[in-house]
Amino acid sequence: MSVAKHSKQHWKKSLFPWLLLAPSLLLLLFVVGGPIIGTIFLSFTDWDGIKAPSFVGLENFSRLIHDKTFYIALANNIKWMAIFLTIPVIMALIVALLISKIARGKLFYRTVTFIPYILSTVVTAKLWSLIYNPFSGVNTALEDWGLDFLAQSWIGDSAIALFSVAFADLWHFWGFLVVLFLMGMQQLDKSIEEAAVVEGAGRLRVFWHVTLPQLRPTLVLIYMLLIIWSFAAFDYVYIMTQGGPGKSTELLATYMYDLAIYNYQPGYASTVALTMGLFAGLVIIGFRFIQKKGWDV
Amino acid sequence: MKNKVTVVLLLMVIALITSACGGANDNDAAQTDDEAVEISWMTYPPFTPEYETMLKDQIAAFEDEHPNIKIDWITNDDAVQLTRQQLAAGAGPDVVYADGPMTLRRFASAGYLEPLTDQVDTYKWNDRFYDWALSTGYQDGELYGLPKSYESVVVWYNKDMFAENGWDIPTNLKELQSLNQTIQDEDIIPIAFGASDYRASNEWALTLMYNAYLGKDAMKDVISTEMKWNDDLVKEATQTWVDMWQNGDVSDKQSHAITNDDAWSLFNNGQAAMKIEGTWASNRVMGDAQNFDVGFFVMPALREGIEENIPLALGGSTGINANSEHKEEAIVFLDWLHDIEASEMEVKLGTFNPLVDLDIANVEDVAPITKDIFNEITSYMEKDQVGYASWTYWPPSANYYLWDNIEAVFIGQMSVDELLDQVQKEAEKDKEEGLLFEFE
Numbered sequence: 024m025s026v027a028k029h030s031k032q033h034w035k036k037s038l039f040p041w042l043l044l045a046p047s048l049l050l051l052l053f054v055v056g057g058p059i060i061g062t063i064f065l066s067f068t069d070w071d072g073i074k075a076p077s078f079v080g081l082e083n084f085s086r087l088i089h090d091k092t093f094y095i096a097l098a099n100n101i102k103w104m105a106i107f108l109t110i111p112v113i114m115a116l117i118v119a120l121l122i123s124k125i126a127r128g129k130l131f132y133r134t135v136t137f138i139p140y141i142l143s144t145v146v147t148a149k150l151w152s153l154i155y156n157p158f159s160g161v162n163t164a165l166e167d168w169g170l171d172f173l174a175q176s177w178i179g180d181s182a183i184a185l186f187s188v189a190f191a192d193l194w195h196f197w198g199f200l201v202v203l204f205l206m207g208m209q210q211l212d213k214s215i216e217e218a219a220v221v222e223g224a225g226r227l228r229v230f231w232h233v234t235l236p237q238l239r240p241t242l243v244l245i246y247m248l249l250i251i252w253s254f255a256a257f258d259y260v261y262i263m264t265q266g267g268p269g270k271s272t273e274l275l276a277t278y279m280y281d282l283a284i285y286n287y288q289p290g291y292a293s294t295v296a297l298t299m300g301l302f303a304g305l306v307i308i309g310f311r312f313i314q315k316k317g318w319d320v
Numbered sequence: 321m322k323n324k325v326t327v328v329l330l331l332m333v334i335a336l337i338t339s340a341c342g343g344a345n346d347n348d349a350a351q352t353d354d355e356a357v358e359i360s361w362m363t364y365p366p367f368t369p370e371y372e373t374m375l376k377d378q379i380a381a382f383e384d385e386h387p388n389i390k391i392d393w394i395t396n397d398d399a400v401q402l403t404r405q406q407l408a409a410g411a412g413p414d415v416v417y418a419d420g421p422m423t424l425r426r427f428a429s430a431g432y433l434e435p436l437t438d439q440v441d442t443y444k445w446n447d448r449f450y451d452w453a454l455s456t457g458y459q460d461g462e463l464y465g466l467p468k469s470y471e472s473v474v475v476w477y478n479k480d481m482f483a484e485n486g487w488d489i490p491t492n493l494k495e496l497q498s499l500n501q502t503i504q505d506e507d508i509i510p511i512a513f514g515a516s517d518y519r520a521s522n523e524w525a526l527t528l529m530y531n532a533y534l535g536k537d538a539m540k541d542v543i544s545t546e547m548k549w550n551d552d553l554v555k556e557a558t559q560t561w562v563d564m565w566q567n568g569d570v571s572d573k574q575s576h577a578i579t580n581d582d583a584w585s586l587f588n589n590g591q592a593a594m595k596i597e598g599t600w601a602s603n604r605v606m607g608d609a610q611n612f613d614v615g616f617f618v619m620p621a622l623r624e625g626i627e628e629n630i631p632l633a634l635g636g637s638t639g640i641n642a643n644s645e646h647k648e649e650a651i652v653f654l655d656w657l658h659d660i661e662a663s664e665m666e667v668k669l670g671t672f673n674p675l676v677d678l679d680i681a682n683v684e685d686v687a688p689i690t691k692d693i694f695n696e697i698t699s700y701m702e703k704d705q706v707g708y709a710s711w712t713y714w715p716p717s718a719n720y721y722l723w724d725n726i727e728a729v730f731i732g733q734m735s736v737d738e739l740l741d742q743v744q745k746e747a748e749k750d751k752e753e754g755l756l757f758e759f760e
Contacts, residue, residue, distance in 0.1 A: 072404055073430045152516070156582055157574045158591065178516065179577025181731055265519045268576040269728030284401060285520065286720045287426070 059300070065293035072289045083294040093295065095270045096278045099185055103274065104253035106189045107196075108246060115200035116238075120230070122201070123208045133205065137198040144195070148262035151191035152178075155263075178264050181271035188272055192259040200245060207241030208234075243310065243318065250306045254299050275299050356390040357649045360413040362403055365395040368603060374665055381665075382656050389649045407432040407641070414644040415654055417636060418465065420711050421456035422755070424637035428464035429754070434640040434647055435462040443655045450701070453674030456634055456712065458758070465639035466658045469671045472630045472697055473528045473709065476595040476605065478587070479613035481508075487593075493533075493560065493622040500569040503593050511564075512592035513575040514583030515727070521580060522723040523710040525561065525570075525596050527631050531707030532619040533557035535626030543713050543757055549747050550740035558729070558736045560622060565730045576727045584609070599693045600635070602670040606687045614689065618696065630700040633709030634674070667694070713757045715750035718743045 066083055070076035087093055122132045139147065154160045155177035162174040177187040211234065219229045235242075257276035260266060266273035266281065275295060283292035366372035379391045396402050400419045406412035407427060416433060418424040427433050440446055440463060445454060453467040477489075485506065490496040500510040515521045531539050534557055541547035542554060564570055571578060571586065578586075586592040588609050595601075605614040621628040638657065640650045656662060663673040664683045670690045672678065680686055680694045700706055710719045721743050728734040750756055 071426075073408065073426050073432075075430075152579065155577070157572075157577055158582070158586060176574060176577050179574050181733065262517070264516055264576075267516065267519055267727050268731050269725070269733040271733075281724070285724075286717065 062293045062296050062300070065290050066297045068290045068293075070290035070293075071287045072283070073287070076290060079290075083291050086291065087294050087298070092270055092273060092278055093275075093298075096273045096275045097298075099271075099273055100254055100256070100275050102185055103189055103256055104250055106186065107193065107249045107253055111193050111197040111200055112242075112245060112249070115197050115204055119201045119204035119208060120234070123205060133202070136201045139195045140198040142195065144258045145262060147195040148191060148259050151187075151194070152263050155187055178272075179268055181268050184264060184268060184271045188259050188263050191263065192256070203241055203245055204238070207238050211237045239318070243313075247306065247310050251303045254302045254306075356388050357646045358390045358392050359415060359646055359650050359653050360392040360394060361415040361417070361653070362394040362396060362399050362413040363417050364399045365397060368669070371669055374669055378657070378662050378665055381661070382653060385656070386649075386652060389653060391653065410643055412641050412643070414641050414646055414650040415657075416465075416639045416641050418639065419636060420634055421465075421467070421637050422712065422716055422757075424457060424465040424639055425459045426755075427639065428459040428462075432642055433464040434642045434644070435464060436466075436640065436651070437461075437463045439463075439651055439655075448658070448675055448677070450674045450676060452632070452706070453634060457637060457639070465637040466654060467634045467674050468636035468638055468658070469634065469666070470674045470697070471599045471633050471635050471672075471709075473524045473596065473598050474616040474618055474630070474693075474696075475511075475528075476587070476597060476601060476614055476616045478590065478593050478610075479615040481590065481593050481612065482615075489617045489620075491620045492624075493620075496620065496622070497564075500564065500567070504568060508590075509572050509586060509592040510569045510594060511571070512583040512586040512595045513570050514578035514580045515575055516577055517579040517581075519576075519727070520723050522726050523719060524598060526722055526726065527633075527707075527710045528596060528619050529561040529622070530554070530557050531629055531631040531709075533560060533622040535621065535623065536629045536705065536707045538626075539631075539708050540759065543708055543715070544759060545715075545747050545751055545756065549718060549744040550737070554740055555736055557622075558726075558740060561726075562729050562736060573730075576730065598633075599697070600670060602687070602689050602693055605689055606670075616689075616693065616696075618700070627705055629705045629707040630697060631707035631709040632697070632701075633712040635671070672697070708757075715747045715756055717750050717755070718747035721746045 065076065067078055067080065068076035069079045069082070118132075118136060122129055122136075125132065142150075156162075157176050157179060161177075165171065165174045175183060178184045215237070216229055216233050219233050224232070255276055256274050257280065260272050260274050260277050261280070264272045266277045276299065279292045279295040279299070282295065283289040363375075366375055375393070379393055383390060394413065399417060400423060403412055403416060403418075404427075407416070407430070412432070416427065418427060424433070436457075445463075445466065449467060450470075453470060454463075456467055457463050457465040481487075482489075485502075487499060487502065488495075490499050503510040513521075513525060530542075534542065534553055538547060538553060542549060542551070547553070565573065565575065571583060571592070575583070580597075583592070583595060584604060587595040590612070599616075618628055618630050638654055640647055640654060644650050658673055658675070660675060660677055663675055663678050666673060667678065667680055667683050667690070668686050670687075670693065672694055680691050708714070710723075714722075722739070725734060725739055725742075729736055729739050747756075
């Protein structure tokens, strides 16, 4: 093989693909890398969004350590994550399992569960705000049915407001998980399941020992997405409660937004944003770790 | 070069932060004309179709009078935030709209606005505007913007309900508390108020209560930090509002769980007797939403020995971009926006520019409620019984902390003392940063 031919092949194999990828990579670097660098830079400044930023060293981080609202928001994010890692996942898994066993009408049930997901966030949040309205929402129906004891100030009671908002998001979101599980179930090796049944295993045992282990890659993906999304949660809280009552539904993202937009502190808001990025980074590192341990992720 | 890199990075970060909530641009650009100079002007989208028509009429009238100037009117849901980002990058509209004097002054102190002091005599602005209004556009002795639309916060009430039940408008705190109890006894909510969709609206109620309890002089002392925000008097004012809320007088203790529209529904349906909101709400009572007569009253003095007052604010301020290539033309448009012809067009929709010669009697087709509001505010101005609304006068960080945390006090997560101690700290920070309102 001539040197020229070898060089041409080398070019084709190793450099040409990168050349094709270059525009996308440059765009990615600009769109993702730029704001990340900007956020890191701003977190060390006192920028008010108007005047030129001044470097303040670790002052913002010191403030963060003593910031009560940050801890409240962080705790709420963790609660939010706990809700989303359990309720919708269990609901979606059960429903997907049931739908997968149906011979006729599968498409209908799949569509019904997925419909809420195609509604826009604003529409869903406004809809649930109406449902939670203490003067005209679900409370009125409960009172009409003689179930007054169930009537609550759904987003006005600090003890349940976060769960009420999360439930609205969950209602909108869980159909997406159903679809992910159904896709995962389509990849299952049916012969293993059939073998287990022949061996006399009951439905629950088949599910626990055969189906669920095979769904592990889907579950891991879902958990990774849910954890990262939980730390970025913003829209439902912002539309329905804006973090209230008090700080009962304040999340890191809503707190950051308030600081940057209402309180003219995008410098400090960047510090809060950085912590959100750090949490997301830790999650990804964690999943990379379990992947290296041999999990099929 | 370093500065340019910094600015680009800042813009990208801001774009990231605001992208989730930003709206789309809606360019209503004027027709391109090669010979005409084009001036850009960005505002929030008009809140009613009538307002949009009026603004378009204003622009058309201006362009008729000034064929050499075309207006590129841009609307954006986050107009002020977007302007802020654009100005930081050395760009932005020629005519800069700010959502009040405080924002205008922030822009001015950053060097984004063109000083207009030399134009004061040229356009006779000293004679045209009320002194209190024009003074809000000054920063370090230079004028940077003109005042737009003054407003206040009042108590709207169901006139028919009051008449049927023989209820009188209260004249002091005791009467207000007694009225609230009487209304509650009839299974009606005394005051409708909702803030779940816009928690900053808590400042409307705080403005009303603080001015009514402190009086205009003490309010001014607090704003200028001559009196502390955690002074006993401010504590009493705050506690009075908290007590009313906890007594169920305000949306049956659900103001934090309902939106402002929900609160209006309570009022419109006769489930609530009164509604606290700004004078801008006249638009809501001019249509057919209510099947009863709506009136309004100024919150009475809630403490012995002070006169009642009407807190004043400016709904907007407008200046000229220091980087504009057409400053001269932009100033012509700015002046026109605030002259008597344009202002009379706005009066019909309940927007009052602070012009000395603006007389509502000269304007046709004005709704009676709009006339009443205009005349009421004017009479208080003439009597010099005007207070200070939060969004124009109060220290910004202190004000933010107040409205951001008052609900925590309502529901017992925070005490009045804790709230006001922190507000005082925020006010001191504002003072250090030169953000206190400069009273002349």
